[in-house]
Amino acid sequence: MVRASCEMSPDEKQTAYLMSQSPLLSTQLCSLFEIASALEKADAREAMRPDALVNDDEDYLDDL
Numbered sequence: 001m002v003r004a005s006c007e008m009s010p011d012e013k014q015t016a017y018l019m020s021q022s023p024l025l026s027t028q029l030c031s032l033f034e035i036a037s038a039l040e041k042a043d044a045r046e047a048m049r050p051d052a053l054v055n056d057d058e059d060y061l062d063d064l
Contacts, residue, residue, distance in 0.1 A: 008016065019026040
């Protein structure tokens with residue numbers, strides 16, 4: 001989504017300017033965001049595995 005310049009914060013304007021001046025920086029930032037997103041998705045998938053939800057090291061019935 002593209003935002004109008006008047007709606008952007010000063011930091012967003014500076015980032016947009018720097019990215020427009022350096023295609024390599026833009027590409028590197030996009031790659032970093034894609035890597036971070038992929039890692040977050042992998043962590044979420046790992047956390048949702050059925051065996052990840054069970055902790056076999058503790059007996060929860062002892063606490064009752």
